[in-house]
Amino acid sequence: MSAARHIIVQADAATVAEAAARRLIARVAAMPVAAVCLTGGSSPQALYRLLATPRWRAEIPWPRVHWFLGDERAVPPDDPLSNGAMAREAFLDRCAPRGNVHMIATATSPDAAARAYESELEDFHHHRPGLPLFDLVLLGVGPDGHVASLFPGAPALEEHDRLVIGVDRANVAPFVPRITLTLSCLASTREMLFLATGRGKRDILRRVFAGEDLPANRARADGGGDTVWLLDEAADPRAAA
Ligand code: 6PG
Numbered sequence: 326m327s328a329a330r331h332i333i334v335q336a337d338a339a340t341v342a343e344a345a346a347r348r349l350i351a352r353v354a355a356m357p358v359a360a361v362c363l364t365g366g367s368s369p370q371a372l373y374r375l376l377a378t379p380r381w382r383a384e385i386p387w388p389r390v391h392w393f394l395g396d397e398r399a400v401p402p403d404d405p406l407s408n409g410a411m412a413r414e415a416f417l418d419r420c421a422p423r424g425n426v427h428m429i430a431t432a433t434s435p436d437a438a439a440r441a442y443e444s445e446l447e448d449f450h451h452h453r454p455g456l457p458l459f460d461l462v463l464l465g466v467g468p469d470g471h472v473a474s475l476f477p478g479a480p481a482l483e484e485h486d487r488l489v490i491g492v493d494r495a496n497v498a499p500f501v502p503r504i505t506l507t508l509s510c511l512a513s514t515r516e517m518l519f520l521a522t523g524r525g526k527r528d529i530l531r532r533v534f535a536g537e538d539l540p541a542n543r544a545r546a547d548g549g550g551d552t553v554w555l556l557d558e559a560a561d562p563r564a565a566a
Contacts, residue, residue: 330545332534332554334561338522341557342371345463345520348553349376350384352461352516358452359390360459362506364473365397365408368465368520373415387421391449395464396473396505397429398495399438406499407431435491435502442504443489457548458488459514466521468529469496470539473511474503477539485509508543517546522557530554531562 335341349372353359363369375381392412400406409428417426427449429442450458464472475481476496484490488510492503511517519541521530533541545552558564 330552330554332556334556334558337557337559338371341520341522341555342375345369345372345518345555346375346381348516348518348555349461349463350381353386353390356460357389359386360393360449360453360461361390362393362395362459362462362511362514363408363412364395364463364465364520365411366465366467368522369463370411370415371522372463372520373412377416377419382420385420387425390421391425391427392417392421393427393446393449393459394429395462395511396475396503397431397438398474398499399431399435399502399504400499402428402431406501429489429504431504435493435504437491438504439487439489439491443487446488446510457513457515457550458510460516462511462514462517462546464511464517464519464541464544466519466526466529466533466541467497468525470529470533470537470541471496472519472540472544474505475508475540475544479540481505482508482540482543508540509547511544512547512550514546514550516551516553517544519552519554521554521560524559526556526560527562527564530556530560534562 474492484507
């Protein structure tokens, strides 16, 4: 697969969540220490809830898996808009050892928060020399083609030296500053897995798959990693209208 995009279509959002859970388990199963980068938004929520159910929970080697975030909104950690709060409530708080949950702290400025999270990622990376940062990076796609908090036309897209940066202005709601992993950081993964479900995703997916220069097209796993788009039939722009 490597640089090419691989598109997988499932019947509906529930089967997308199951397929994503199977891919996640396959990526973490054999790793002595595994790293998963989570996404915010609504698209991953069915997957996160599934991971906490007995059947799926039993298949994840929780003590060996570390959980990171691809982006965060600059809101308090328990705010309903917080990506971390959403993931913690959906599954992390019940399933993952606390020391394996790496949230983005938002008490400081976005830039300071980004630098602190960058250090945390670098520390973790030192424990896994020779491997990409992540085994799996989950991503959603916004209506403007953004991924994580990397918006179309933003200078952040050209950032190649930093792993994490602060973003002053969001392109879409919620209009709060963000902290986001950069494209090169997200690319350091064995698999980048996009989740997109529902009719509302069809227009942006049509633009992405047509090759438009959008963050969602620039986001690719590098170094031989796989880039996979997991859609349901309703989101598939190639389906009859
Ligand atoms: C965020 C997300 C963002 C999200 C897309 C898709 O903080 O908002 O990380 O990049 O993945 O906007 O969002 P939906 O899944 O809600 O459509």
